[in-house]
Amino acid sequence: MATKSNEQTKPINVGLLGIGTVGGGTFNVLSRNEAEITRRAGRPIRISVVADKNLELAKQVTGGKVRITDDAFAVVTDPDIDIVVELIGGCGIAKELVLKAIANGKHVVTANKALLAVHGNEIFAAASEKGVMVAFEAAVAGGIPIIKALREGLTANRIQWIAGIINGTTNFILSEMRDKGLAFDVALKEAQRLGYAEADPTFDIEGVDAAHKITILSALAFGIPMQFDKAHVEGISQLDADDIKYAEQLGYRIKLLGITRRREMDGKAGIELRVHPTLIPTKRLIANVEGAMNAVLVQGDAVGATLYYGKGAGAEPTASAVIADLVDVTRMHTADPEHRVPHLAFQPGAVEDTPILPLSEVETSYYLRLRVEDRPGVLADIARILADQQISIDAMIQREPAEGESQTDIIMLTHITREKNIDAAIVKIEALPVVKKKVIRLRMEELG
Numbered sequence: 535m536a537t538k539s540n541e542q543t544k545p546i547n548v549g550l551l552g553i554g555t556v557g558g559g560t561f562n563v564l565s566r567n568e569a570e571i572t573r574r575a576g577r578p579i580r581i582s583v584v585a586d587k588n589l590e591l592a593k594q595v596t597g598g599k600v601r602i603t604d605d606a607f608a609v610v611t612d613p614d615i616d617i618v619v620e621l622i623g624g625c626g627i628a629k630e631l632v633l634k635a636i637a638n639g640k641h642v643v644t645a646n647k648a649l650l651a652v653h654g655n656e657i658f659a660a661a662s663e664k665g666v667m668v669a670f671e672a673a674v675a676g677g678i679p680i681i682k683a684l685r686e687g688l689t690a691n692r693i694q695w696i697a698g699i700i701n702g703t704t705n706f707i708l709s710e711m712r713d714k715g716l717a718f719d720v721a722l723k724e725a726q727r728l729g730y731a732e733a734d735p736t737f738d739i740e741g742v743d744a745a746h747k748i749t750i751l752s753a754l755a756f757g758i759p760m761q762f763d764k765a766h767v768e769g770i771s772q773l774d775a776d777d778i779k780y781a782e783q784l785g786y787r788i789k790l791l792g793i794t795r796r797r798e799m800d801g802k803a804g805i806e807l808r809v810h811p812t813l814i815p816t817k818r819l820i821a822n823v824e825g826a827m828n829a830v831l832v833q834g835d836a837v838g839a840t841l842y843y844g845k846g847a848g849a850e851p852t853a854s855a856v857i858a859d860l861v862d863v864t865r866m867h868t869a870d871p872e873h874r875v876p877h878l879a880f881q882p883g884a885v886e887d888t889p890i891l892p893l894s895e896v897e898t899s900y901y902l903r904l905r906v907e908d909r910p911g912v913l914a915d916i917a918r919i920l921a922d923q924q925i926s927i928d929a930m931i932q933r934e935p936a937e938g939e940s941q942t943d944i945i946m947l948t949h950i951t952r953e954k955n956i957d958a959a960i961v962k963i964e965a966l967p968v969v970k971k972k973v974i975r976l977r978m979e980e981l982g
Contacts, residue, residue, distance in 0.1 A: 545578040546864045549609035549640075551631060552621035553586045556645055556672070558595045559849030560619065560856045571857065575864040579857075581619075585609045610635035617863055619856060620644040625652055636660045636668070641867070643859040645672035645852060651746035654753070654760040658877040665871040669859035674747040675700055675828045677851030678844040679858065683832070684754040685875055691834030693755040695795035697812075697981055700747040702826035702846045703738035704770050704790040706730045708811075709824045712778050712787070718771060730826050740769035741790060741809040748792030751830070752807050756796055756888060757880035761807065764890035768810035777903060777974060780945050784929060786813040786901075786978065787821040793979065797891060804891040813901050813947075813978040820981065831981060839981075894954040896977075899928065902946045902956075903974035904963065908935045912968045913944065919962045920948070923955040941970055947978065 550557055561581060564571065572578045585606040586592045592602045603609065610618050610631050618635040620642060622628045628649050633656075635642050642661070644650070650657065650673055661668045671681045675698070684693070699705050703725055710721040722739065725731035737743045749762040770790050781788050791812040797804050814821040819841055823829040828846025833839050845851035866874050876882060906912050913932070920927065928947045935942040948956070960973045 543577050545580045546575075546616045546860075546867065547580060547582045547614055548617045548619055548860065549612060549615040550581050550584045550619045550621070551586075551606045551609060551628075552623070553584050553588075553592045553595050554621065555849045556852045556856065557584070557586070557619075557621045559853035560621070561595055563850055563853045564857055564860075567857075571861060575861045577864060579860050579864055583609055583612065583615065606631050607634065610640060611638050615640060616867065617641045617643060617860060619860070620646060620649075621856070622646070623648070625649050629653055629657075632657060632668075633660055636664050636666055639664060639666060641667045641669070641863045643669045643672075643856055643863065645670070645856060647673040647743070647746040647750060651749040651760055651762040654750070658882075661877065662871075662882050667863050667866065667874060668877055669863055670750070671859050672852050672855035674750055675830055675842070676844070676846040676848060677854040678828060678830065678842045678846065679855065680751070680830045680832075680842050681754065682858070683840070683842060684751065685878075688832065688834050688837065688840070691836045693796070694833045694835060695793070696748070696751050696755055696830065696832050697820065697979060698744075698748060698751065698792045698828070698830035699789050699820065699823050700792050700828055700830065700846060701738055701741075701744040701790060702828055703731045703735060704741075704744070705823065705828070706826045707739070708770065708773075708778070708788060708790065711773070711775050712782065715775060715779070717775055718773055738769075739771050741767045742769075744790060744792045745809045748794055748807065748809060751792070752794035752805060753878050755794060755832070756805055757878065757885050758805060758888050759885060761890050764807060766808040766810065766893045766896075768808075770811050773811050774974065776943075777901070777976060780903065780931065780943075781813050781901065781976075782816070783931065784813075784901075784945070784947060785816050787816050788813055788976065789821065789823075791979065797897070799891065799895060803888050804895070805888050806896050807890045808893065808896065811976055813976055814981055818981050894952070894957065896953045897950055898953075899950050899978040899980070900948045900956050901974075901976040901978055902948070902960075904944045904946070904969055905941055905971040906944055907968040907970065908940055908942045909968065912966075915966055915968070916944070916946075916963055919959050919966075920946075922962075923951070923959040925949070925951045925955055925959055
């Protein structure tokens with residue numbers, strides 16, 4: 535029986551950059567489950583140095599058991615460090631540190647979705663060149679192992695589409711708006727009070743965070759480069775509680791979804807990449823994901839639909855993903871780089887530059903809410919405009935006007951059409967004298 539060399543049994547030394555929420559969680563889970571993790575990895579994994587500007591916090595979290603520094607660059611150049619865990623966030627100093635770590639032959643584990651979505655192509659190219667790994671399970675959906683599912687578990691499949699609730703803050707706000715009938719601003723304040731939303735929640739509520747994540751999932755699913763700048767990004771700050779209520783009456787629930795879909799158009803392949811509030815049939819499992827939970831639905835040609843559900847944020851759920859990456863890197867540390875799972879699931883030379891489709895070419899169904907004068911012939915005029923754009927109506931509600939009022943709401947659900955067709959129809963509908971406000975338009979996905 536072959537025996538392991540000293541190289542294969544000595545501890546793997548980890549340099550941890552950032553000891554905030556996730557860094558602290560990683561330190562605690564790694565300490566608590568040390569024996570179990572060692573049994574899985576085949577050798578001990580030890581955080582030997584922590585870099586953070588807040589030295590007092592670092593001492594408090596680590597209990598003085600490891601070396602502490604405020605110089606992160608000293609960690610990424612330290613010859614004794616095998617793996618660098620980057621938990622600083624953002625695209626500034628974090629990018630410099632990750633590239634420096636790679637240049638110094640270190641493997642990297644990161645939870646930084648913004649960095650990968652914007653600069654991933656450059657980072658993965660540098661890592662391939664140097665023969666090191668960059669692992670990023672924690673960058674999407676916290677503790678849910680969705681990266682591993684796409685890179686490994688679903689390898690046999692031609693992925694057709696992915697739809698994900700991948701931002702817990704917005705899902706919590708939408709749940710509060712639906713359950714309690716709250717306005718967006720009130721629900722946001724409640725999310726901030728409970729710690730689900732940041733003091734400046736812009737990245738979450740405007741869909742940017744979800745767009746970073748769906749960009750990463752799209753690259754993994756379809757073997758394309760990261761193309762965050764091509765994503766359509768729309769948040770929930772303009773969403774009206776009335777539309778949540780009307781959607782419920784029609785059998786739908788509104789969620790902020792990240793969606794990416796493979797499409798054949800005019801004989802050419804294209805990819806849809808978009809984030810926006812979306813109506814989903816209430817009977818779908820993903821429509822019933824409430825509070826700050828995350829869920830990702832993946833449709834493969836062989837396996838059909840698979841759903842991944844769990845906590846998308848928090849100290850220990852995210853730490854779970856960081857440590858899973860540490861174990862993976864430790865197992866493959868001495869392997870020939872060509873025998874490792876490729877960073878983006880496809881071999882680097884096989885990545886295709888399939889274009890991201892402009893929003894005008896997206897195909898889906900639509901929810902339209904129109905504020906109109908309550909008089910005969912209005913519905914016929916609107917139906918005629920839709921028919922002229924080859925848009926057919928699937929369902930409709932016309933509200934009775936309140937007593938003494940001469941205006942009412944008409945809510946329509948359309949069959950599948952192209953975005954440019956609905957755009958053209960809305961322009962004509964808003965030009966009708968009987969239409970009193972801008973048309974509210976939301977996209978719908980059956981996810982069947």
